[in-house]
Amino acid sequence: MTTMTTPTRPAQIATDLSRPYWDAAAQGRLVLQCCAACGKIRHYPRLLCDSCYSDTAHWVPASGYGAIHSWTVAHHAFHPAFADELPYVLVTVDLAEGVRALGRWRGDTSLALGLRVRGRFETRADGVDLVFEPLPDQDGADDVPARAPER
Amino acid sequence: VTLRDKSCVTGIGETAYMRGSTKTAFELQIESSLKAIADAGLTPRDIDGVIPIGIVSGTADDFIENFGIPDLRFSALVPHGGASPAMALQCAAAAVATGACNHVLITFGRNVSAAANKAGARIHSMPQFHYVTEFEHPMGASAPAQLYAPMARRHMELYGTTVAQFGEVAVACRMHALLNDNAVMKKPITLEDHRNSRMIADPFRLLDCSLESDGGAAVIVSAAERAGDLRHRRIFIAGVAEGHPDSPGSITQRPDMTSLGIAKAAPRAFRMAGVTPADIDVAQIYDCFTYAVIRQVEDMGFCAKGEGGPFVEGGRLQLGGALPTNTHGGLLSQAHVWGLNHIVELVRQLRGDGGRAQVPDAELGVVTGYGDLGDGALAIMRRG
Numbered sequence: 159m160t161t162m163t164t165p166t167r168p169a170q171i172a173t174d175l176s177r178p179y180w181d182a183a184a185q186g187r188l189v190l191q192c193c194a195a196c197g198k199i200r201h202y203p204r205l206l207c208d209s210c211y212s213d214t215a216h217w218v219p220a221s222g223y224g225a226i227h228s229w230t231v232a233h234h235a236f237h238p239a240f241a242d243e244l245p246y247v248l249v250t251v252d253l254a255e256g257v258r259a260l261g262r263w264r265g266d267t268s269l270a271l272g273l274r275v276r277g278r279f280e281t282r283a284d285g286v287d288l289v290f291e292p293l294p295d296q297d298g299a300d301d302v303p304a305r306a307p308e309r
Numbered sequence: 310v311t312l313r314d315k316s317c318v319t320g321i322g323e324t325a326y327m328r329g330s331t332k333t334a335f336e337l338q339i340e341s342s343l344k345a346i347a348d349a350g351l352t353p354r355d356i357d358g359v360i361p362i363g364i365v366s367g368t369a370d371d372f373i374e375n376f377g378i379p380d381l382r383f384s385a386l387v388p389h390g391g392a393s394p395a396m397a398l399q400c401a402a403a404a405v406a407t408g409a410c411n412h413v414l415i416t417f418g419r420n421v422s423a424a425a426n427k428a429g430a431r432i433h434s435m436p437q438f439h440y441v442t443e444f445e446h447p448m449g450a451s452a453p454a455q456l457y458a459p460m461a462r463r464h465m466e467l468y469g470t471t472v473a474q475f476g477e478v479a480v481a482c483r484m485h486a487l488l489n490d491n492a493v494m495k496k497p498i499t500l501e502d503h504r505n506s507r508m509i510a511d512p513f514r515l516l517d518c519s520l521e522s523d524g525g526a527a528v529i530v531s532a533a534e535r536a537g538d539l540r541h542r543r544i545f546i547a548g549v550a551e552g553h554p555d556s557p558g559s560i561t562q563r564p565d566m567t568s569l570g571i572a573k574a575a576p577r578a579f580r581m582a583g584v585t586p587a588d589i590d591v592a593q594i595y596d597c598f599t600y601a602v603i604r605q606v607e608d609m610g611f612c613a614k615g616e617g618g619p620f621v622e623g624g625r626l627q628l629g630g631a632l633p634t635n636t637h638g639g640l641l642s643q644a645h646v647w648g649l650n651h652i653v654e655l656v657r658q659l660r661g662d663g664g665r666a667q668v669p670d671a672e673l674g675v676v677t678g679y680g681d682l683g684d685g686a687l688a689i690m691r692r693g
Contacts, residue, residue, distance in 0.1 A: 232449060
C-alpha cells in the first residue's frame with residue numbers, strides 16, 4: 159500500500175511588481191495599483207499606467223464590493239490539486255473600483271449577471287484564495303460604494 | 310499599397326493525424342513541410358523564408374541545416390498560439406510582396422501525447438500567460454476550457470445563446486470529419502449526444518472542446534508572380550489581417566469579454582479583398598471550442614453581435630448549408646494542429662480538391678485563427 163500525498167496547488171509567486179498585492183493578501187487585505195500621477199486604478203499589476211504612462215503607482219485598499227460579470231463551474235480537474243474540490247465555481251467580478259477580479263464562489267445562490275457580491279481572502283495552507291459571496295440584501299444600494307474611497 | 314493578391318498559397322502538406330504518434334514534433338513538422346514543398350513543385354532549397362509556428366518544434370536554423378538552404382532571406386516567429394498560422398499568412402504575404410523573399414514555408418508539428426504537453430500544464434510556462442499563471446491558475450482556472458468558459462457564459466446570459474446552438478457547431482464539424490479519411494473522429498454525433506456529453510467547464514461539455522492531436526501541417530506562401538509556373542492553379546491571398554483584443558493577457562480584465570481580436574481584423578481583411586461576408590462560399594473557422602465559431606461569425610460580420618447562435622442553427626454550417634464551415638472536420642473532429650489544417654483545407658477547397666466534402670464552385674473562402682486568450686487573424690482567399 160502506498161501513501162497518497164495531496165498534490166500541491168500551483169504556487170502563488172509574486173513578482174517585484176505584484177509583491178505588495180500578495181503581501182497585503184496574506185494579511186487579508188485586497189489592494190489595487192493606483193497611478194500616482196493621474197489616479198487611474200489598474201489590475202492586474204503592470205508597469206505603466208495606460209492612460210498617462212506614468213510608472214509610479216501606489217497601492218490603495220479596495221472595498222471588496224462588486225457584481226458578477228460572469229462565471230464558470232469546473233467539473234474537470236486540469237491540475238490534480240483541484241480534483242478533490244470538484245465541482246467548484248469561479249466568478250469574474252466587476253469591482254466597485256472599476257477593475258475585475260477572479261475568485262472562488264462561496265454562495266449557494268444561483269448565479270446571475272449583476273448579482274451583488276463582496277470579496278475577502280481565505281487562508282489556505284500554501285497561500286490565500288480570493289473568495290466572493292452574495293450580499294444578503296441585493297436591493298440595498300447604500301452598502302456598495304459607487305467609487306473607491308478617495309485616497 | 311496593399312497586400313491584396315500579392316501572394317498565393319502554392320503548396321500544402323499534412324501528416325496523418327492521430328493520438329499516440331511515435332514521431333517527435335520536429336519529425337512531423339519536417340514530414341509535412343516536405344509534402345508542402347513537393348505539392349508546390351519546389352525543392353527544399355527553393356525555400357528562402359520560414360515561419361516556424363510556435364516554439365514547440367523546429368527553428369529556422371533547423372530548416373537551413375536539414376534542407377541545405379543556401380540563403381534563407383527571411384524568418385519570423387509569430388507567438389500567438391492558434392492565431393499564429395493565419396497571422397503568419399499576413400507576415401509571409403508582406404515578406405514576398407516587398408521582395409524580401411519568394412517562397413515562405415509556414416510549418417508546424419506537435420506531439421501532445423507526451424505527458425508534459427497536456428493542455429493544463431503547457432500554457433503556464435508561456436510568457437503571454439503570465440497573468441493567468443500568477444493570479445488565476447493557483448485558484449483552479451488552469452486550462453483554456455476554464456479560462457474561456459466565462460466568455461461563453463456571459464454571451465449566453467446577454468444574448469440567449471443556447472446549448473443546442475453550441476451543439477450545431479459540433480455536429481457540423483463531425484459530419485464533415487466523417488467524409489475525411491484523415492480525421493481522428495470516426496463516429497457520428499447528434500445534438501443529443503452533444504448535450505449528454507460530460508460537463509468539463511460549464512457551459513463547455515466534452516463535445517464543445519477541441520481534440521488534442523499529434524501531427525504536422527505546412528503551407529507555402531509564394532510571391533504571386535512566382536506562383537504562375539508552379540504545379541497548381543494559383544490561390545490568391547486577397548485580404549489578410551490580424552487583430553488583438555483589449556487586455557490580451559487576461560480575459561478577466563477585458564472590457565468586453567465577448568469580443569475577440571478578429572473583430573478588429575475582419576473589417577480590414579474584407580476591405581482589402583473588396584468583398585463582403587455574403588460573398589464567401591466556404592469558411593474554415595478556428596474551433597478550439599464550439600462557442601469560438603459562434604463568436605467569430607459575429608465578429609466577422611456574417612451576422613450581428615448576439616445573433617451568432619441563431620445563425621448556426623438549421624445546418625447552416627453543414628455542407629449544403631449557406632456557409633459550409635470546417636469542411637475537414639475542424640479542431641473539434643479532424644485534428645488540432647493550431648489551425649494550420651484550416652488553411653490547408655481552404656486551399657484544397659478552392660483548388661476543387663475537396664473530395665467528398667467539396668463545396669460546389671467554391672471560388673472565395675475565409676480562414677481564421679484564434680490564439681492564446683483571444684488574439685485573432687483571418688485570410689480571405691480566392692482561386693485564380
